Amino acid sequence: MKESPLFWPAYLNSKVLFVLDETLVPQYLRYVKVKNVDDAVKVIRDMKTRAFGQFLVVLSTFLLELERHPQLNGEELQEKIGNIAHALNRSRPTFPFAEVTGGIVQWADQALKAGQDVRVVVLKKVHGYLQGIRYRRLERVAKIAATIKDGDSVLTHCNVSGELAMAAAMCQSQKKDVQFYCTETRPYFQGSKLTYWELRQMGADVTLVADNAIGTLMADRMVNKVIVGSDRNCANGDFANKIGTYQIAVLAKEFKISMYVLTQPSKRIASGADIPVEIRNEKELLEFNGKRFVAGKVHGLYPGFDVVPHSYVKKEIALNVH
């Protein structure tokens, strides 16, 4: 299967993690070098990487730091791992980093308790975890392709890190005639910059629309399915995703269009009310490519995500739990 660069946007090469700078895509395919936990926190906070890329960075940072400190013993590694987890958890609020880092902390604790080599156990488990995720994501690509039928016109929002684009390619090889619409996704334009590009790269028929055009698009029956990702999932099916997803869900309901959500099922959060939403710096509304275009003193409000009640979702396309 042809792979989108966004499907696996960070890879480890000896002591350096190469992280795709998604803010430069598609003009440039450049990778930021991450060498330690501080670099990792920065690359996440600056949104050089996002969504799935962040998980790769979080997991890989433990591998990096274990490589960097070959001299540490079991107790020292346990403390180190706790500190890395703490730093990563604080990088951005909406993502469930603690769910991932908590598991690694636990592996270290258990290994130490059982008298095992903490380094070996943690390295092996993190590598295994990464492999597992990769396999399960490829499985999900096939599930997405199965959800899309011949003649469908699919709206998406923001970017789902390669999976939708690869599903589009799979649909083509299955001889399905499918159209895609992607939103611009203000204020970061992930749709204009990432989603459009990768769908196009995969040979899909895709049209870019303003976030404001979704109502009209649906009223005119130009789309019949919505497929979006999710950044955080709740036990009851509520989910957080890029700002704008909630209103797409409401519109889909109004116009009787099915909404599908790619999920990573989790029972740790009961419902959407418990998801903390990141309020990003208002200047991101006022600047374009680092240059301010809105004059004067302006007060803006920029929640980075919204939380969508599960009642709007037709079906989850879940990452399998193995």
Add this chain to the structure above:
Amino acid sequence: MKESPLFWPAYLNSKVLFVLDETLVPQYLRYVKVKNVDDAVKVIRDMKTRAFGQFLVVLSTFLLELERHPQLNGEELQEKIGNIAHALNRSRPTFPFAEVTGGIVQWADQALKAGQDVRVVVLKKVHGYLQGIRYRRLERVAKIAATIKDGDSVLTHCNVSGELAMAAAMCQSQKKDVQFYCTETRPYFQGSKLTYWELRQMGADVTLVADNAIGTLMADRMVNKVIVGSDRNCANGDFANKIGTYQIAVLAKEFKISMYVLTQPSKRIASGADIPVEIRNEKELLEFNGKRFVAGKVHGLYPGFDVVPHSYVKKEIALNVH
């Protein structure tokens, strides 16, 4: 009453019409000089002016051209007026220019038929029409202010040419505590550039949000009223307005928030299905301040307006017919 520059964005000074270049507001308050019908068509098509400004330009263009051609007799003026009307009607499709120009053509025809001085009749009637519109718009400002109650939080979209900002100032003098939220209004950012600025100029408490944040804003009960303008109205209450208005209407319904629309009642179009929607050049989605920011060959769809069914509207705030 303090007046927003957007309330009356074009004024005639001898043989030149000075049209506020709204694409430069608020960085610069610059006026484009319009001297004839060709300049007028260009200033409209380039969206230097929009919404109400266009009507001022259309009406004033007849005054300009009558001034420019003092030598023409009644028959020649009649033909001239017909040609001006034709050129203006074709400038942009969604606006009801023909409704305005048709009236002027009729005045010329009637004057000629009645043996009156076509020039004198048309000049007098157009001037009177402009005065009347001014008075009725000031009346509507008071109606908007009466609609806004103490403690309200009002969402608006795009820009309603000074009226909402002046109503905000009126609310302040009435000691009402009111908050405003305005959308960015991609792709032209009329909200970031015009609406935020003029509400602020009038001393209002205003916050800028991405178009994508409306669902969240409503779900969190941060707004309790929506007030928008309309570019074209139908006999049944359907209306066309800036792209994005339809989805705001659907969201307002879902979250039980009242939607008010400033209208210019008209019986010429039966319903929304009969309104032609302007599809603007897709490059407007791909460029920012004239510089392209989306790489590669991109196919975009940019309807400039959407047509909102009347069922979503709580109440029209109409321009009185005198």
